[in-house]
Amino acid sequence: MKRLLAVTAVLALAGCGSSDGGSTDDEVTGTVTVFAAASLTDVFTDLGEQLESEHPGLDVQFNFAGSSALATQLTQGAPADVFASADTDQMDVVTNNGIVSRAPSLFATNVLEIAVPAGNPGGVTGLADLADPAKTIALCAPEVPCGAAAEQVFDAAGLTPAPDTLEQDVKATLTKVQLGEVDAALVYATDVQAAGDTVQGIEFPEAEEAVNGYPICTLTDAPNPAGALAFVTLVTSGPGQEALAAAGFRAP
Amino acid sequence: MSLRAHVVVRRGSLTLDVEVAVGDGEVLAVLGPNGAGKSTLLRVLAGLLLPDGGQVLVDGHRVWDAAGRHVPAHRRSLGMVFQDHLLFPHLSITDNVAFGLRSRGAKRAAARAAAAPWLDRVGLAGLGDRRPGELSGGQAQRAALARALVGDPRVLLLDEPLSALDARTRLTVRAELRRHLTDYAGSAVLVTHDPVDAMALADRVVVVEDGRVVQTGTPAEIARRPRTDYVARLVGLVLLPGTGTGAQVALDGGGAVAVAEEVAGPVFVAVRPESVALYLARPAGSPRNVWPLRLVAATPHGSVVRCDLAGEVPLTADVTATSFAELGLAPGADVWASVKAGEVAVYTR
Amino acid sequence: MSRAGRDGGVPAPLLVPALAAVAFLVLPLVGLVVRAPWSEIGPQLTRPGVGEALRLSLLSATLATAVSLLLGVPLAWVLARSAVRGRSLLRALVTVPLVLPPVVGGVALFLVLGRQGIVGRWLFEATGFALPFTTAAVVVAETFVAMPFLVISVEGALRAADARFEDAAATLGADRWTTFRRVTLPLVAPGIAAGAVLCWARALGEFGATITFAGNFPGTTQTMPLAVYLALQRDPDAAIVLSLVLLVVSLATLLLLRGRWLGRGVTSG
Numbered sequence: 069m070k071r072l073l074a075v076t077a078v079l080a081l082a083g084c085g086s087s088d089g090g091s092t093d094d095e096v097t098g099t100v101t102v103f104a105a106a107s108l109t110d111v112f113t114d115l116g117e118q119l120e121s122e123h124p125g126l127d128v129q130f131n132f133a134g135s136s137a138l139a140t141q142l143t144q145g146a147p148a149d150v151f152a153s154a155d156t157d158q159m160d161v162v163t164n165n166g167i168v169s170r171a172p173s174l175f176a177t178n179v180l181e182i183a184v185p186a187g188n189p190g191g192v193t194g195l196a197d198l199a200d201p202a203k204t205i206a207l208c209a210p211e212v213p214c215g216a217a218a219e220q221v222f223d224a225a226g227l228t229p230a231p232d233t234l235e236q237d238v239k240a241t242l243t244k245v246q247l248g249e250v251d252a253a254l255v256y257a258t259d260v261q262a263a264g265d266t267v268q269g270i271e272f273p274e275a276e277e278a279v280n281g282y283p284i285c286t287l288t289d290a291p292n293p294a295g296a297l298a299f300v301t302l303v304t305s306g307p308g309q310e311a312l313a314a315a316g317f318r319a320p
Numbered sequence: 321m322s323l324r325a326h327v328v329v330r331r332g333s334l335t336l337d338v339e340v341a342v343g344d345g346e347v348l349a350v351l352g353p354n355g356a357g358k359s360t361l362l363r364v365l366a367g368l369l370l371p372d373g374g375q376v377l378v379d380g381h382r383v384w385d386a387a388g389r390h391v392p393a394h395r396r397s398l399g400m401v402f403q404d405h406l407l408f409p410h411l412s413i414t415d416n417v418a419f420g421l422r423s424r425g426a427k428r429a430a431a432r433a434a435a436a437p438w439l440d441r442v443g444l445a446g447l448g449d450r451r452p453g454e455l456s457g458g459q460a461q462r463a464a465l466a467r468a469l470v471g472d473p474r475v476l477l478l479d480e481p482l483s484a485l486d487a488r489t490r491l492t493v494r495a496e497l498r499r500h501l502t503d504y505a506g507s508a509v510l511v512t513h514d515p516v517d518a519m520a521l522a523d524r525v526v527v528v529e530d531g532r533v534v535q536t537g538t539p540a541e542i543a544r545r546p547r548t549d550y551v552a553r554l555v556g557l558v559l560l561p562g563t564g565t566g567a568q569v570a571l572d573g574g575g576a577v578a579v580a581e582e583v584a585g586p587v588f589v590a591v592r593p594e595s596v597a598l599y600l601a602r603p604a605g606s607p608r609n610v611w612p613l614r615l616v617a618a619t620p621h622g623s624v625v626r627c628d629l630a631g632e633v634p635l636t637a638d639v640t641a642t643s644f645a646e647l648g649l650a651p652g653a654d655v656w657a658s659v660k661a662g663e664v665a666v667y668t669r
Numbered sequence: 670m671s672r673a674g675r676d677g678g679v680p681a682p683l684l685v686p687a688l689a690a691v692a693f694l695v696l697p698l699v700g701l702v703v704r705a706p707w708s709e710i711g712p713q714l715t716r717p718g719v720g721e722a723l724r725l726s727l728l729s730a731t732l733a734t735a736v737s738l739l740l741g742v743p744l745a746w747v748l749a750r751s752a753v754r755g756r757s758l759l760r761a762l763v764t765v766p767l768v769l770p771p772v773v774g775g776v777a778l779f780l781v782l783g784r785q786g787i788v789g790r791w792l793f794e795a796t797g798f799a800l801p802f803t804t805a806a807v808v809v810a811e812t813f814v815a816m817p818f819l820v821i822s823v824e825g826a827l828r829a830a831d832a833r834f835e836d837a838a839a840t841l842g843a844d845r846w847t848t849f850r851r852v853t854l855p856l857v858a859p860g861i862a863a864g865a866v867l868c869w870a871r872a873l874g875e876f877g878a879t880i881t882f883a884g885n886f887p888g889t890t891q892t893m894p895l896a897v898y899l900a901l902q903r904d905p906d907a908a909i910v911l912s913l914v915l916l917v918v919s920l921a922t923l924l925l926l927r928g929r930w931l932g933r934g935v936t937s938g
Binding site for chain 2: 833836
């Protein structure tokens with residue numbers, strides 16, 4: 069079954085711009101550089117270690133940041149093998165610059181969730197509290213996918229948000245909650261899960277109005293095409309999908 | 321006595337242990353080589369440095385003692401003149417001179433008004449708006465003197481005030497300093513390594529060697545009766561006051577001395593002991609200065625004998641011990657002394 | 670020092686590296702000017718966020734410098750002139766923000782002055798006011814990273830100044846405070862001015878501690894460096910324009926100050 073999935077994945081990704089058609093496991097070595105959205109930090113790190121254990125001699129290096137920052141770096145010529153974005157807009161920026169020759173594939177989706185510090189000191193109950201100027205609220209800056217999604221949910225709910233700070237990526241936003249410095253923030257469901265006991269999550273219906281699709285792709289000038297393909301394969305295959313699901317991501 | 325102090329300072333290998341006493345209107349010179357601790361003594365008297373022992377009294381009040389009493393410098397009534405004048409570079413001359421008055425509470429206008437006459441007295445009238453950097457060395461030192469005196473201090477301390485000046489300026493400034501010191505009513509302590517300063521300016525001299533006082537007395541006493549070889553080598557000359565006309569100086573105490581250059585007005589005549597030659601009979605020769613004198617005292621120092629001569633032109637002469645013996649000299653003997661005019665130094669007074 | 674007759678040639682072993690240094694420092698600035706979207710500069714400059722960010726940057730940097738002067742000059746005096754014990758340790762502590770990554774500084778400020786911070790929690794419980802996400806927090810973050818520059822500059826100037834002037838002032842009846850006010854301060858004024866300029870420049874360019882501790886919100890905490898960083902992700906042209914604005918304003922201020930306040934000190938000090 070695993071093998072079937074792997075083959076399917078390879079076929080699906082054949083259009084994603086890899087110069088080598090098929091490569092055996094023995095050739096997967098060297099360094100693979102993966103640019104991934106901040107929200108993928110924990111699960112991709114685990115997957116990277118898994119790939120390294122399967123291929124001795126392979127070193128998976130990550131650059132986690134806001135997807136828009138990563139897209140800018142890539143369009144400015146930063147060398148990388150793989151790009152995984154938190155929304156299709158940022159992936160579009162990269163594809164429009166001709167770095168990716170084929171259509172990328174979605175490997176997960178994510179929704180927003182309200183995060184409050186453990187114990188909910190601000191007494192937050194729902195999205196309306198994030199429009200309350202009296203409360204201290206952190207949101208992602210609209211330039212990053214998490215912030216763009218936040219704008220959509222507020223629009224859908226007909227509310228005007230009252231943030232006190234607009235952070236440059238979702239992890240920075242989450243940190244403010246973990247430190248107890250804000251009453252609430254809008255982060256991904258996966259971030260709430262990853263934060264464990266330090267943070268409590270509050271779901272809200274309007275989250276379904278802004279579902280972020282996470283695309284992944286190898287890059288045309290990848291220094292290590294074999295390694296790139298191996299990582300993308302892992303992410304889209306059974307073990308990868310299980311890890312993503314366990315972290316709170318939804319299926320693509 | 322206006323200033324009395326016993327100062328003990330231990331610093332590394334040097335121990336300074338000195339007692340000084342200066343009366344009202346008196347000028348005491350502390351003479352000694354560099355490193356003898358003279359400047360340290362002055363800083364203690366000023367209250368800028370705490371000694372290790374002893375006491376300092378001004379007008380009978382203890383301003384420092386080993387029991388812990390310490391009046392800091394800014395609360396003492398003193399004025400200090402430094403070797404490098406230390407005029408505040410960011411203030412005009414007038415504001416510099418007025419500084420002491422302002423820091424004791426005077427308003428700016430009043431302080432400046434009080435400073436103006438002092439500028440006149442030191443010959444700096446009209447230069448009040450200049451900055452210290454625009455003044456010559458001599459002018460700056462005069463301004464420093466005015467700054468120190470404007471507050472009418474009880475004690476005036478001078479730390480090598482002439483050493484940083486060039487030779488020519490030193491002469492004129494020394495003469496002016498002598499005038500101001502004569503007018504000054506408080507106690508003055510002048511520290512110097514130049515014996516001419518001590519001779520010209522002081523009423524009494526204290527010679528400090530290796531941190532100890534080796535001799536005190538009037539300048540003349542010290543020159544005539546040096547108690548140690550060091551003092552003898554340091555201070556051999558006697559300054560004789562007189563009035564110059566042409567190439568001749570008529571001494572105030574009688575007698576005349578021929579000098580090499582034209583001089584006019586009040587001067588000091590100084591003769592080094594080693595330039596004086598002694599004869600048993602009147603010598604016939606080129607020197608124009610020949611006087612009959614009496615040998616009053618003779619003190620041997622190493623290979624020379626310091627002869628104290630009295631008469632028309634009181635002098636000291638250094639004669640080798642051999643010559644002294646060969647001439648059969650002894651106290652009470654009549655001798656003839658001669659000095660070449662070119663070896664007589666003349667200073668304006 | 671007369672210009673005429675002085676041999677001003679630069680020896681070749683020094684000239685080449687010097688030129689390389691100039692190129693290294695100037696080329697990125699030239700790049701900014703050359704690549705700027707000059708045709709759209711008007712609309713870019715008049716976007717609302719630009720004026721806000723600039724005003725906030727100038728205001729916070731100036732306030733941070735003022736606080737640094739008030740607190741830093743006395744500290745520099747203690748380090749240079751007093752006989753307090755433990756001065757070397759104190760000096761090392763004071764310069765820690767210089768080597769600390771600014772983001773780490775921001776986190777540290779949170780841990781002390783945040784709502785849950787060691788000190789901040791008392792303030793919050795008593796008044797409901799928390800420092801993070803306010804303009805005051807921007808000033809605090811900038812002061813934290815920039816004050817050490819001022820302290821070190823001023824301490825150096827105090828050490829170089831001749832302490833004997835202070836002796837002279839004491840003999841003229843000035844107590845330590847009067848001496849400091851009327852003698853020491855004027856003497857080291859050029860050094861203080863130079864330190865203040867350095868401090869202001871550092872505060873103006875501060876990013877890591879600001880975005881971590883004060884957060885990012887247009888008009889309140891979004892200073893120019895933050896605006897540039899975020900604009901870079903959305904619209905690189907806007908980022909270039911913002912960078913140019915900051916560059917021009919900084920250059921103009923530094924040139925103005927050097928001419929008026931530092932000129933005399935530089936030639937005489």
